[in-house]
Amino acid sequence: MHYRLLGNSGLDVSLLSFGTGGPKVFTESELDETGQDAIIRYCLDQGINLFDTSQGYGDSESSLGRAFVGVPRDRYVLATKWGMYRLADDRSEVEIYADPEVLRRSIEESLRRLRTDYIDIMFFHGLRPEDYDVVYDRFGPVMAALKEEGSIRCIALSERMGEDLEHEATIHALEHHPDFWDVTMLRYALFNQSAASRALPLCVGHGVGVLNMAPVRIILSDPALLLREVARWKAEGTIPPDGLPDDGPLDWLVHADTESVASAALKFAADDPGISTVLTGTRSRVHLDANIRALERPELPAPDGERVRRVLGGLREFR
Numbered sequence: 001m002h003y004r005l006l007g008n009s010g011l012d013v014s015l016l017s018f019g020t021g022g023p024k025v026f027t028e029s030e031l032d033e034t035g036q037d038a039i040i041r042y043c044l045d046q047g048i049n050l051f052d053t054s055q056g057y058g059d060s061e062s063s064l065g066r067a068f069v070g071v072p073r074d075r076y077v078l079a080t081k082w083g084m085y086r087l088a089d090d091r092s093e094v095e096i097y098a099d100p101e102v103l104r105r106s107i108e109e110s111l112r113r114l115r116t117d118y119i120d121i122m123f124f125h126g127l128r129p130e131d132y133d134v135v136y137d138r139f140g141p142v143m144a145a146l147k148e149e150g151s152i153r154c155i156a157l158s159e160r161m162g163e164d165l166e167h168e169a170t171i172h173a174l175e176h177h178p179d180f181w182d183v184t185m186l187r188y189a190l191f192n193q194s195a196a197s198r199a200l201p202l203c204v205g206h207g208v209g210v211l212n213m214a215p216v217r218i219i220l221s222d223p224a225l226l227l228r229e230v231a232r233w234k235a236e237g238t239i240p241p242d243g244l245p246d247d248g249p250l251d252w253l254v255h256a257d258t259e260s261v262a263s264a265a266l267k268f269a270a271d272d273p274g275i276s277t278v279l280t281g282t283r284s285r286v287h288l289d290a291n292i293r294a295l296e297r298p299e300l301p302a303p304d305g306e307r308v309r310r311v312l313g314g315l316r317e318f319r
């Protein structure tokens with residue numbers, strides 16, 4: 001396992017990290033409690049030291065708290081998130097919480113569920129760029145106070161993956177309050193490479209650590225869907241008509257130590273100096289082992305990387 005510094009936080013994090021959200025929330029997957037504990041302990045044994053959860057991922061905070069009982073606290077880095085949106089009282093629309101102290105109470109609950117007295121990385125979860133100013137002004141002082149008190153170590157934001165395809169939340173945050181933010185979570189992946197142009201250089205420039213979420217996700221884990229999407233992208237002109245074969249459109253990435261298209265996606269996701277760690281959301285031991293092997297050499301062969309950037313670089317896809 002490789003390790004990288006998480007920006008200027010002082011934390012050394014494993015290049016592959018484990019997420020409990022994703023298409024199947026950890027505690028709502030086929031894994032029972034014993035299976036959940038086993039996969040977390042297996043991750044630790046393989047050198048994975050960063051675990052991502054959220055107050056919004058079912059019972060996943062409690063699951064991690066249970067799995068880490070007896071494990072020295074300095075062997076793992078915990079990231080969790082708080083969602084600032086709630087349904088209005090008449091349930092007609094979503095609004096931002098009015099009372100800043102809701103954040104403090106929520107973090108107290110997270111600490112209890114995680115069975116710890118500090119959270120390493122505390123995220124604002126899925127922050128819409130248009131809400132940034134309100135959220136920063138209303139809740140920033142509470143986050144700063146909790147950091148001062150020692151309940152949290154790093155202040156972080158995670159992007160709205162399906163909407164913020166140009167990383168406006170991260171860019172706005174770092175252009176306006178670079179000293180406030182320690183960490184961001186964004187998606188830099190085969191089908192959306194846009195972070196490489198502005199967001200990731202800003203993170204490097206300001207010493208902000210980056211958790212790269214969802215390298216495989218939905219299209220890459222469904223070969224039939226991949227075929228349909230490639231045909232659609234060609235028809236729309238978002239990839240060149242002769243850029244990829246119609247059958248097995250990404251199979252040319254599978255050679256040498258790249259075992260599968262998913263392995264190629266993981267290597268690509270790690271192959272930027274701004275990326276601190278790549279989050280995997282697999283629930284399968286076989287896929288977890290493959291993902292660990294993929295990041296033993298965390299870059300694509302140069303001609304493959306060049307072709308990926310040339311052919312897929314115009315896509316802005318989140319699935």
Ligand SMILES: NC(=O)c1ccc[n+]([C@@H]2O[C@H](COP(=O)([O-])OP(=O)(O)OC[C@H]3O[C@@H](n4cnc5c(N)ncnc54)[C@H](OP(=O)(O)O)[C@@H]3O)[C@@H](O)[C@H]2O)c1
Pocket residue numbers: 018019020021022023024052053081125126158159160161185213214215216217218220221262263279280281282283284287288290291
């Ligand atoms: N806005 C946010 O804050 C936000 C948004 C998205 C994600 N996240 C965080 O990022 C984490 C990772 O995201 P994600 O779960 O979407 O990641 P992901 O690993 O890219 O996607 C998970 C999906 O990919 C499949 N998969 C993973 N590795 C595979 C492999 N080697 N071969 C074939 N299929 C594979 C999994 O199926 P199997 O289980 O069958 O392997 C699962 O269906 C989440 O768990 C969450 O912690 C945060």
